[in-house]
Amino acid sequence: MEAISRKSFLQQCLWFGTAISFSPFAAQAWNEKRMDDDFYQKLVLANAKEVARVVQLLATDITQVRRRLGYDLANVAAAFCEPTSQYYQSAELIPYLTKMARALLKAQHADGTLDFGNLASPPDTAFILEPLCAAATILKSNNTAALNEVKGLLREFIVKAGEALRTGGLHTPNHRWVVSAALAKINALFPKPGYVNRIHEWLSEGVYCDSDGNFLExxxxxxxxxxxxxxxxxxxxxxxxxxxxxxKNLGLVYFHAEPNGDLVTNDSRRQDQFSSVSILNFYHDFYYLAIRDNNPEFSAIAKYIETLNGFNDRVLTDLLVYFLEEPLYKKTLPEPKAPPATFEKFFKGTNLVRIRRNDITTTLFGGTDFPIIIASGRANSPNFFAFRKGEAILKYMRFSTDFFNTGYFHSQGIVHSAGKYVLHQKIEAPYYQPLPDKFKRADGNYTHSQSTDGRFWNKMDFQHRPQSNINTLETTISVEEKNGSNELNFSVEGTEGVHVVIEFCFKEGGTLTGLKKIEGGSDNYSLESGSGEYRYGNDSIKFGPGVFKHASLSGLEGEMYSSHFGSLRTDGMHVFLTGITPFLHTIVVG
Structure with missing residues (x-):
């Protein structure tokens, strides 16, 4: 990653008045050098607090084995084995360890698998083996005789599960590496050539990571x-x-990170393309490679993650286990060096653009998986633009029309030209003529096929029918970033009289001014003229000018979603601008 000087970076932070809760690597983060002993004690205390919670829960019977039980067991084992913990060598913990291990064995199928979401699932069983093998590793070096039963129960469970992973199947690309990682941990505890052979069998398929740093999903x-x-x-x-x-992937993760740790997921092929994901999930990876590679930027990112909301609850709680399992974690992080807080990155492989100017960010998405199909494993987000200014968050902009119920605009890529990013989509919707004689069937039972415009299926043998009355809609949206603001130019040509809708979705909980509340809608507003303003805390986003030529705001998803009775509406404060083709309009967001 391109670096900037510490002096330059600090000047930028001070000039823009950034704060640690919103912007990574703000000035104060560098003035508070963490003492490793203090941090380690912090995670020991967090572990003790978690163990107290677990002990309280275990006062009642374990009625259902969940994935979290693996971390519960590992955390209790870590507390027992950590010399600085208040629970060190505490005999009161042993019955709880035993209780959890027995519950795991009771829930385990004869083939070694557990039921987690999927039935008798090898990959889901692999997920719980990560903390369980860590627990077994920690306990292995403790010679307390009273632990022998727990060790035996864990060994029985792990070895039985290992056979399920050595022979079992899976569903998705990441499962290959989850299963292989679990087998590597099992092999470290109870070596067996079959475990390693199976790992190499999966690895022989290749670990795909593109030039941008994306894995397959x-x-x-x-x-x-x-x-x-x-x-x-x-x-x-x-x-x-x-x-x-x-x-490579961690480099991409950083450039996908918002100042508050949220990650951009527009181009995801899985369920998180419409949900919030945090860089907190990557803490272990940045931390480990920062030390192993002596990487100062990864060190800075790891320390930044420690400042984020949620770190104590979502990361620190389970961290002691890893520090006891892998000695490298206890080594001192290298002196941090700030990665860039100002950048412009065009990820051409997925048509994603990320622009950051300290605490101001812009995201553009031009589509990546074509044709658009509603299915797991396909990126189909219609969110083409997002903008953040500190705490003020425009979650997304979408564009929709009622052109033959084709729904949301999905750009057919992005072109960067003359300082502008240009998104474009051309749709053709035909009518169909009678079949030529040579394709006609006496029984009328024609091929069940998709219409040539991809909107629907029927037994009409569409591919062999002549077309007529072809309607066309061509949408171009150009975006130019100027000093922290964005100018968006909309041009929609072709069939006349088509209703168009521009939709803004701001983070819920803010305040809007300059807008009109739409009756009967929940958090729906229109901007009929002039400019509007969204404010959250001390930050605000201004946008406009407005236009509102019609009030047809239903069915924005289009036939592809409505035929499944689905909706893409999300939580947030929704603002609508509308027009009728031919449509030309310019909006400034900043």
Whole structure:
């Protein structure tokens, strides 16, 4: 990653008045050098607090085994084995360890699998083995005789599960590496050639990571899973070459990160393309490679993640386990060096643009998986623009029309020209003529096929029918970033009289001024003229001028979603601008 000087960066932070809660690497982060002993004690205390919670829960019977039980057991084991913990060598913990281990064995199928979401699932069983094997590793070096039963129960569960992973199947690309990482941990505890052979069998398929740093699923949820899995395999077998795709992916993760730690997921092929994912999930990976590679920028990112809301609850709680399992974690992080807080990155492989000017960010998405199909494994987000200014967040902009119920605009890529990013979509909707005689069937039972415009299916043998009355709609949206603001030019040509809708969705909880509340709608507003303003805390986003030529705001998703009775509406404060083709309009957001 391109670096900027510490002096220059601090000047930028001070000039823009950034604060640590919103912007990574603000000035105060560099003036508070963390003492490793203090941090380690902090995670020991967090572990003790979690163990107290777990002990209280275990006062009643374990009625259902969930994935979290693996971390509960690992945290209790870590507390027992950590000399500075208030629970060190505490005999009261042993019955709880035993209770959890027995519950796991009781829930385990004869083939070694557990039911987590999917029935008798090898990959889901692999997920719980990550903390369980860490617990077994920690307990292995503790010679307390009273632990022998727990060790035996854990060994029985792990070895039985190992056979399920050595022979079982899976569903998705990331499962290969989750299973392989679990096998690597099992092999480190109870070596067996079959475990290693199976890992190499999966690895022989290749670990795909494109030039931008994306794995196959392009999912931030599963990238975190893959990164941690590859690090585990790489360090235990050892296969250090597996660290390289992790480095590439972590570089991409940083440039996808908003100042508050949220990650951009427009181009994801999994369920997180419409949900919020945090860089918190990648803490272990940045931390590990910062030390292993002596990487000062990864060190800075790891320290920044420690300042984020949620770190204590979502990361610190389970961290002691990893520090006891892998000695490298206890080494001192290298002196941090700030990665760039100002950049412009065009990820051409997925038509995603990220622009950052300290605490102001712009995201553009021009589509990536064509044709648009509503299915897991396909990126189909219609969110083409997003903008943030500190705490003020425009979650997304969308564009829709009622042109033959084709719904939301999905750009057919992005072109960068003359300082502008241009998004474009051309749609043709034909009518169909009678079939030529040579394709006619006496029984009328024609091929069940998709219409040539991809909108629907029917037994009409569309591909062999002549077309007529072809309607066309051509949409061009150009975006030019100017000193922290964006000018968006909309041009919609072709069939006349088409209703168009521009939709803004701002983060819920803010205040809007200059707008008109739409009756009967929940958090729906119109901007009929002039400018509007959205404010959250001390930050605000201004946008306009407005236009409102019609009030047809239903069916924005189009036939593809409505035929499944689905909706893409999200939480937030929704603002609508409308027009009728031919449509030309310019909006400034800043």
């Amino acid at each position: 392009r999912s931030m949820n599963y990238s975190a899973v893959i990164d941690r899995s590859l690090i585990t395999i790489g360090r235990l077998l050892p296969l250090p070459a597996l660290f390289e795709p992790v480095r």
